[in-house]
Amino acid sequence: MTTLAPTEPLPRFAVFGAGAVGSYYGAMLARAGVPVVLIGRPAHVQAMRAHGLRLQTADFDERIAVHADTDAAAVAGADVVLVCVKSGDTEAAGAALHPHLGPQTAVLSLQNGVDNAERLARVLGRPVVPVVVYVAAGLEGPGHVRHHGRGDLVLAPFPQAARVQAALARAGVPTTVSDAVPQALWTKLVVNCAFNALSAITARPYGWLWAQAGVPEMLRQVVRECVAVAAADGIALDAAALDADVERIAHSMATQMSSTARDLLRGHPTEVDHLNGHVVARAHAHGLQAPVNHALQTLVHLLEQGRGA
Known part of the structure; x- marks a missing residue:
């Protein structure tokens, strides 16, 4: 040290x-x-x-x-x-x-x-x-x-x-x-993209989300979109390892709600444009698609407008 x-x-x-x-x-x-x-x-x-x-x-x-x-x-x-x-x-x-x-x-x-x-x-x-x-x-x-x-x-x-x-x-x-901070930032971004918006949309914690039918597969699709965009930006990520990270966090932080959820509940602007929205913007820049991330970003925007954030 x-x-x-x-x-x-x-x-x-x-x-x-x-x-x-x-x-x-x-x-x-x-x-x-x-x-x-x-x-x-x-x-x-x-x-x-x-x-x-x-x-x-x-x-x-x-x-x-x-x-x-x-x-x-x-x-x-x-x-x-x-x-x-x-x-x-x-x-x-x-x-x-x-x-x-x-x-x-x-x-x-x-x-x-x-x-x-x-x-x-x-x-x-x-x-x-x-x-x-x-x-x-x-x-x-x-x-x-x-x-x-x-x-x-x-x-x-x-x-x-x-x-x-x-x-x-x-x-x-x-x-x-x-020297691996860019990869670590992207890894954290992927986890945030998986949980933050969905926790905000449902006002539910990670463990509850993971237990719902269809959600694990949806989160795996978020991961794959992020991995493809990161690769286009020159950052190599391991999709299988990220899937495991997402599942681990769903269990280890089962009662946690996302910062995006807390922002929405307080009527504050969220960071969704810099999380899921960043993936969408970079996907478009590379001629790729990120439909699940785009849907999550859009739904958070609708909630922001409805709650005056």
């Missing part, structure tokens, strides 16, 4: 987009004494300032003192910025961050989808590190995040990786640095 030298200062972190995922990692860093500021929505920031950030996990339930702000300017002076906004807000996040980043600041994209780092880099005019995030967390209310499982990160290589990895390890966040 990489460690920081005793005399080496801890890197300063900023979390831009402190929702459930950003708040979890921000809380873990703050709890370990790593300097961090969380930038989020006013009600959440107000609650964190007044009472600290309550983090509930299987091992502890604590209120953690954190620095919190609503202004992107709060990232000034950070060595590392963790971008955790929804995929639809990527370009706006880049525009807000751009004036406040130092020349050596490492920008990491901890977002769903496969192209956010690339989109963010275009806005910022600088490299952005793609990160694969494996965590289940939810906001229970302003100033309160509940951790449901995992928390490990896979980072693409970048110059400051060892120092960042050491700080995250101090915070109890397992990390690896890998």
Whole structure:
């Protein structure tokens, strides 16, 4: 494990987009004494300032003192910025961050989808590190995040990786640095394409979905469409292994509802255009078809319109 030298200062972190995922990692860093500021929505920031950030996990339930702000300017002076906004807000996040980043600041994209780092880099005019995030967390209310499982990160290589990895390890966040991040992002995308939209459409958890007649075969078709599109984009995926992953998640996360489902229930915009919709768009770009992904995307759009999201 990489460690920081005793005399080496801890890197300063900023979390831009402190929702459930950003708040979890921000809380873990703050709890370990790593300097961090969380930038989020006013009600959440107000609650964190007044009472600290309550983090509930299987091992502890604590209120953690954190620095919190609503202004992107709060990232000034950070060595590392963790971008955790929804995929639809990527370009706006880049525009807000751009004036406040130092020349050596490492920008990491901890977002769903496969192209956010690339989109963010275009806005910022600088490299952005793609990160694969494996965590289940939810906001229970302003100033309160509940951790449901995992928390490990896979980072693409970048110059400051060892120092960042050491700080995250101090915070109890397992990390690896890998050249295979594009494949890992696509693998995660496929699982999200399988469950997120369908969980949102039915307002049901993964285990219930898997038990319904026709659903396992439908999910296998989603996987095959994704694998074909990934191959056209130069990413080789194993369809049989992905089928097994989908079935495993249906059982191991049987009571879990997707983030897309939670967004719909709250009347928030979903990320479906960057999940199933990304597969559809890339399929069309290559002259392919992705009819099941397209149907799922369309049905989520209809629900968004019906619920005013």
